[in-house]
Amino acid sequence: MLEREKVALYLASRSLARGSRTGLVLNVAIIGLIFTNMILLPSIISGSVDLFNEQTIDFQTGDIQVRPGEGDQYIDRAGTLLETVNRVPGVRRASARYSIGATFSARNRSVSVPVTALDPRNEVEVTRIHETMADGEFFSGGEQGEILLGQYLAGNEDPRKDFYASLGGVRVGERVRVAYANGAVREYVVKGIFETKSYIVDYTALVTWDDLESVAGGRVDEATEILVRVDRDADPDRVKTALLGAGVQEEVKTWREAITSAVEESLETFGIINSISMVVSLVIAVVVIFIVITIKAMNQRRQIAILKAIGIHRSTIVRSYLLQVLAICGLGTLLGLAMVGALGAWFTAHPLVFPDGVVVPRFEPASLVENTVWLFAASLVAGYVPAWRITRENILAAMKAA
Amino acid sequence: MIRVEGLRKIYRMGAVEVRALDGVTLGIRQGEFVGVTGPSGSGKSTLLHLVGLLDPPSGGGISIQGTDVLALSDDEQTQFRLTRIGYIFQDYALVPDLTALENVVLPALALGLGEREGAERANTLLSRVGLAERTDHLPAELSGGEQQRIAVARALVNEPVLLLADEPCANLDTSASAMVMDLFASINRELGQTVLMVSHEDEHRRYFDRIVRLRDGRVEEEGEPGQP
Ligand SMILES: Nc1ncnc2c1ncn2[C@@H]1O[C@H](COP(=O)(O)OP(=O)(O)OP(=O)(O)O)[C@@H](O)[C@H]1O
Numbered sequence: 001m002l003e004r005e006k007v008a009l010y011l012a013s014r015s016l017a018r019g020s021r022t023g024l025v026l027n028v029a030i031i032g033l034i035f036t037n038m039i040l041l042p043s044i045i046s047g048s049v050d051l052f053n054e055q056t057i058d059f060q061t062g063d064i065q066v067r068p069g070e071g072d073q074y075i076d077r078a079g080t081l082l083e084t085v086n087r088v089p090g091v092r093r094a095s096a097r098y099s100i101g102a103t104f105s106a107r108n109r110s111v112s113v114p115v116t117a118l119d120p121r122n123e124v125e126v127t128r129i130h131e132t133m134a135d136g137e138f139f140s141g142g143e144q145g146e147i148l149l150g151q152y153l154a155g156n157e158d159p160r161k162d163f164y165a166s167l168g169g170v171r172v173g174e175r176v177r178v179a180y181a182n183g184a185v186r187e188y189v190v191k192g193i194f195e196t197k198s199y200i201v202d203y204t205a206l207v208t209w210d211d212l213e214s215v216a217g218g219r220v221d222e223a224t225e226i227l228v229r230v231d232r233d234a235d236p237d238r239v240k241t242a243l244l245g246a247g248v249q250e251e252v253k254t255w256r257e258a259i260t261s262a263v264e265e266s267l268e269t270f271g272i273i274n275s276i277s278m279v280v281s282l283v284i285a286v287v288v289i290f291i292v293i294t295i296k297a298m299n300q301r302r303q304i305a306i307l308k309a310i311g312i313h314r315s316t317i318v319r320s321y322l323l324q325v326l327a328i329c330g331l332g333t334l335l336g337l338a339m340v341g342a343l344g345a346w347f348t349a350h351p352l353v354f355p356d357g358v359v360v361p362r363f364e365p366a367s368l369v370e371n372t373v374w375l376f377a378a379s380l381v382a383g384y385v386p387a388w389r390i391t392r393e394n395i396l397a398a399m400k401a402a
Numbered sequence: 403m404i405r406v407e408g409l410r411k412i413y414r415m416g417a418v419e420v421r422a423l424d425g426v427t428l429g430i431r432q433g434e435f436v437g438v439t440g441p442s443g444s445g446k447s448t449l450l451h452l453v454g455l456l457d458p459p460s461g462g463g464i465s466i467q468g469t470d471v472l473a474l475s476d477d478e479q480t481q482f483r484l485t486r487i488g489y490i491f492q493d494y495a496l497v498p499d500l501t502a503l504e505n506v507v508l509p510a511l512a513l514g515l516g517e518r519e520g521a522e523r524a525n526t527l528l529s530r531v532g533l534a535e536r537t538d539h540l541p542a543e544l545s546g547g548e549q550q551r552i553a554v555a556r557a558l559v560n561e562p563v564l565l566l567a568d569e570p571c572a573n574l575d576t577s578a579s580a581m582v583m584d585l586f587a588s589i590n591r592e593l594g595q596t597v598l599m600v601s602h603e604d605e606h607r608r609y610f611d612r613i614v615r616l617r618d619g620r621v622e623e624e625g626e627p628g629q630p
Pocket residue numbers: 413414415420421422440441442443444445446447448449492
């Protein structure tokens with residue numbers, strides 16, 4: 001049996017070496033491009049998902065989000081809970097937040113969006129909103145009468161440029177009137193405008209906890225959520241378990257659990273797009289290999305007949321074509337890997353700028369392996385069919401044909 | 403050795419029927435050196451094709467060394483050709499992607515010989531047909547006569563019990579032709595190989611033990627080579 005493999009290799013190596021160079025280079029290039037195509041879109045999607053996850057963690061949920069237990073509207077005794085949470089191993093810092101509905105007025109426009117109160121000294125250790133200031137500055141602590149606006153809330157003078165209804169391009173230093181849901185009305189000076197690029201976060205406003213207490217008319221020991229940042233190498237799931245173990249009664253979710261089902265669905269959609277793109281690439285690969293081997297075998301009909309005539313088995317001949325397919329795929333994959341590597345370097349230096357952030361394509365080793373396996377499997381099938389068909393021909397008929 | 407019984411090959415081309423072989427019965431003994439002659443189109447190549455298991459007959463039977471070869475499967479026939487039959491085509495039929503040497507080595511590899519051993523055998527045979535040089539050239543770079551001698555070496559490399567040769571000297575000059583014929587004769591003598599060879603040439607007659615004359619797909623006469 002091994003003889004057939006040896007003879008197949010003997011034939012395949014000679015056929016590749018003595019066949020058309022240009023043809024071989026073209027075939028390899030096509031497979032390389034197909035491979036790159038199979039890898040690139042998934043990697044951009046992976047990169048987008050990474051970006052989305054990062055944004056979620058950095059601006060919305062922290063690593064872990066603690067929210068009121070079922071049926072409750074608020075987390076009670078938030079101060080004590082905050083201390084408890086901060087003592088749990090693996091927790092780097094926790095920040096209590098209080099969100100309340102409000103109507104904003106400035107520049108003769110008015111917009112209703114939630115405003116979130118927070119303690120800036122905790123917040124800067126948990127989220128990274130303070131790193132995204134497009135204008136002005138983040139709270140340094142203890143401010144009163146000042147407010148931070150998200151970029152979409154501040155908006156543009158020209159409403160056509162706005163994503164949502166906005167405050168008409170209000171700037172740092174201008175005054176904004178805020179009518180709270182509890183009836184209190186305050187006027188704030190805009191201290192800064194943040195630009196996280198998250199559509200949700202950038203359509204809110206931030207005030208300090210002191211301002212919240214002035215609105216509430218007394219000390220506020222309630223929170224609508226507590227965001228937790230875990231230590232650098234800590235696993236959010238472990239810390240979550242530790243929090244529950246430490247007696248936290250509220251709803252505790254890791255950022256992954258906190259991502260809403262709508263988002264999960266859109267991630268699934270990405271997955272479907274991914275699969276479609278992979279199938280299309282594979283179909284192209286199959287068609288290319290099928291055509292390449294069909295043409296090759298057709299051109300070599302006489303040679304195939306001669307080989308059979310001198311006693312080379314049909315299966316050996318088919319195998320010699322499959323080995324050529326393997327060689328083309330192997331070289332194509334190597335070329336593809338090189339191109340993917342080059343693209344990876346390029347995109348790391350020049351990330352793709354999307355409206356919701358900067359995406360660096362992420363090449364997953366598992367998907368590289370999976371795509372390679374699929375590419376080879378599909379190509380082998382695509383090469384087998386024509387080789388098998390053409391080697392079936394009657395010897396004399398094929399010898400006369402060419 | 404070979405028994406051919408009422409062998410027929412009919413080509414149908416539309417309404418026209420070409421009876422390339424029209425009931426050939428023939429017996430060839432082990433070690434016999436048989437010449438096949440006859441006018442062009444008389445069915446000589448067709449007879450060799452059928453005996454060489456390259457084409458199925460339209461009727462009749464062939465047995466070689468007691469094996470009913472027509473009953474063999476496709477794969478078994480291939481194996482039979484590899485191990486027992488050496489075939490020299492009228493048009494050489496070399497593998498264009500392989501060099502002269504590789505063409506001769508290939509059947510030996512397929513038989514399970516190592517590349518070095520195969521090359522040794524091939525080189526011996528190539529020098530015996532007067533082609534010790536230019537063996538690393540592709541067939542397209544060689545003359546008709548050179549290609550023909552490579553085809554001869556290839557047919558002999560696996561020491562087949564049956565050699566089928568279709569005008570193996572058609573493109574050779576007198577000396578090369580004599581070289582090939584002497585090679586056949588010596589193999590025929592030393593190894594007891596059976597040879598069935600198509601030839602028109604009178605100077606080959608002296609090599610043959612017997613001559614079969616075909617005409618219009620039938621055996622016209624069988625006889626001693628001495629008789630005209
Ligand atoms: N594939 C084919 N289709 C139709 N007719 C064929 C085919 N092959 C051979 N023939 C016919 O069969 C007859 C015998 O052909 P064959 O090749 O056996 O002759 P030959 O004796 O070898 O002739 P030559 O001396 O010219 O080589 C011829 O009439 C030929 O035209």
